Amino acid sequence: MSQIRDVLIKKLEDKTAKLGVVGLGYVGLPLAVEKAKAGYEVIGFDVQDSKVQMVNEGHNYIGDVVDSDLKEIVENGKLKATTDFSFVKDVDAVCIAVPTPLDIYKQPDLSYVIKSTKDVAKYLQKGMLIVLESTTYPGTTEEVLKPILEETGLKCGEDFFLAFSPERVDPGNKSFNTKNTPKVVGGCTEECTEVAAALYKSVLEGEIHSVSSPAVAEMEKILENTFRNINIALANEIAILCNKMNIDVWEVIDAAKTKPYGFMAFYPGPGLGGHCIPLDPFYLEWKAKEYDFHTSLIQTSGRINDRMPEYVVENIMKLLNREKKAMNGAKVLLMGVAYKNDIDDLRESPALKVIDELNKHDADITYCDPFIPEFEHKGRKYYSVDWREVAGDADVVVITTNHSDINYEELVGKAKLVYDTRNATKEVKNGREKIYKL
Numbered sequence: 001m002s003q004i005r006d007v008l009i010k011k012l013e014d015k016t017a018k019l020g021v022v023g024l025g026y027v028g029l030p031l032a033v034e035k036a037k038a039g040y041e042v043i044g045f046d047v048q049d050s051k052v053q054m055v056n057e058g059h060n061y062i063g064d065v066v067d068s069d070l071k072e073i074v075e076n077g078k079l080k081a082t083t084d085f086s087f088v089k090d091v092d093a094v095c096i097a098v099p100t101p102l103d104i105y106k107q108p109d110l111s112y113v114i115k116s117t118k119d120v121a122k123y124l125q126k127g128m129l130i131v132l133e134s135t136t137y138p139g140t141t142e143e144v145l146k147p148i149l150e151e152t153g154l155k156c157g158e159d160f161f162l163a164f165s166p167e168r169v170d171p172g173n174k175s176f177n178t179k180n181t182p183k184v185v186g187g188c189t190e191e192c193t194e195v196a197a198a199l200y201k202s203v204l205e206g207e208i209h210s211v212s213s214p215a216v217a218e219m220e221k222i223l224e225n226t227f228r229n230i231n232i233a234l235a236n237e238i239a240i241l242c243n244k245m246n247i248d249v250w251e252v253i254d255a256a257k258t259k260p261y262g263f264m265a266f267y268p269g270p271g272l273g274g275h276c277i278p279l280d281p282f283y284l285e286w287k288a289k290e291y292d293f294h295t296s297l298i299q300t301s302g303r304i305n306d307r308m309p310e311y312v313v314e315n316i317m318k319l320l321n322r323e324k325k326a327m328n329g330a331k332v333l334l335m336g337v338a339y340k341n342d343i344d345d346l347r348e349s350p351a352l353k354v355i356d357e358l359n360k361h362d363a364d365i366t367y368c369d370p371f372i373p374e375f376e377h378k379g380r381k382y383y384s385v386d387w388r389e390v391a392g393d394a395d396v397v398v399i400t401t402n403h404s405d406i407n408y409e410e411l412v413g414k415a416k417l418v419y420d421t422r423n424a425t426k427e428v429k430n431g432r433e434k435i436y437k438l
Contacts (some may be wrong), residue, residue, distance in 0.1 A: 004127045005191045008161070009198045015039040021114045021200075023079060024051045026275070026345070027133060027167040028097035029062045030178040033069055036078035038203045043091060044081040045119075055081035057162055063343055064169070064177055088123035093199055095121070097133040097167060099275070106282045108137055110144060117148045124152050129161040129195050131185075132214075135221050135276060137283040140164075140212055141214035142188060156188050163187035163196035164214035166221035171274075178359040182206040186217030225280040227297055231266040232277070233301035239268035239438055243315075250423045250437060268438055270400050270421040271308040272348025273339025278305070278348045309353035312438070315360070316396055316419055319436055323417065325395055327361040333394035334367040335387065335411070336401020337375065341422075344371040351400040352377055366390060370405060391415050399424045428434035 012019035017040065021032040022044040035044045046052055054061055058071035073079045088094060098112040113134055120130060130149065132141050146156050156162045165185045170176060183200045185208060187193030197208045211217050235253070242249035249268060257265040273280040280296045288295050317327045339349035346352070351367075355377065358365050368387040375382055377418040387406070391397055391414040399408075402422035411429040412418055421438040428435065 005195055008092060008127055008195055012202050017092040018090055020088055020094040022096045023098035024055060026062060026171050030064050031095060031097060032079060033065050034178050035203050036073040042079045043087050045085055047083060049083060052081040052083055063171055085119040088120055093129035094120055094132045095133055100134045100136050102279055102282055107284050107286050118144050121149050121152055124149055124154060126159045131163045131165050131196050133165055133167045135166060135280055137287040138215045138216060138218040140218060158321050161192040161195045163192050164180055164217045165196060166217055171345050180205045182209060182410040184209050184211060184217050184220055186211040186214045188214060222280050222284045225276045229277050229281050230301040233304040235266045235268045236304050255426050270312045271353055272305045274349050309350050310357055312354055312421055313357035319417060319419060320396060327363055330363050330395045332363045332365050333390055333397045335397060335399045336403050337369045338401050340370050341402045342404055346372060346375055354400055
């Protein structure tokens, strides 16, 4: 195996290896672009014709990808996209970066991973490297991918290399991106780890941290996001208590974070969003049952965070009642539907759950989001409005996403009532009597 390893590492070092990326979404496209920018010839695989066409035309659809970078590497022939998986036969290494959602029972849905692995297996060749990047439960790489790939007759650790390297994408982060974020790599064998690490070292600027197995790498990714889930739940619970005690939780957190050690600031909000933090703890919870272990703390934090949209709407109702207005028919303007500020990502956005709760009470809902001009949710189309035109007419303005390009001073000036779930109005000087915070 060492000879096969040496051949592939040499091809990676001199950039003669051809690379494949399966899944051209928020993880896959930035990864494919970085690999192409590093000098490799890259083939992107996706089942959606629209994505493939856009990539081949040099049209970007991911916020963390620089438009000019994509256009340049496509024009230079360094990146092309296809729906035809037979081109896997032409690559030396494949990264799988496809969705791993939860099903209706909040159990891991690995259908995209399994299908992609089977598609790769059809064209698996001796000496090829396969890396899974999709977030999943510990054991997936060795228990799910490895058997599928070995059905070809080739053996992991003898004929091909297999590893897990969790994606660490934080949409909208101005400091850390695919290129400079440290990377964790865990292979099925020591040589698998070595080859996978060599691939990422040749592409990324961040440190490559090798671990002893794919399971360790899979678990560390779950730990990252479960850590955030639990701490956000603590912040949310403290926020609810502070509200009852008439204490400003945001001021409390600002005071606590002045301590230079032993405290890390997490903030409350209307709920959790994005693909990772709301979902990853459920992967671990599901896997833990296999070992007759119940993740009590994780389950509790999940319940706290899941209830926040309902809590937000309860508070909106109370505020309207103070104004002698019913929720039924009340004009509610939501400021922001993206799951975090300054991005166009709607995945698992708590604003959608707030909308669901408002609809239960027959509120008249409009929204403004400069990053998301329109979206469809549960069969209904929503279109962004100009807040400057409608804020004064709304019975309550609810800040569900704290986009930085909104003039909150002007917004508060126009609004009758503001419910701020993100502390976006912290610096607003005038009209504070209209502002109520989570």
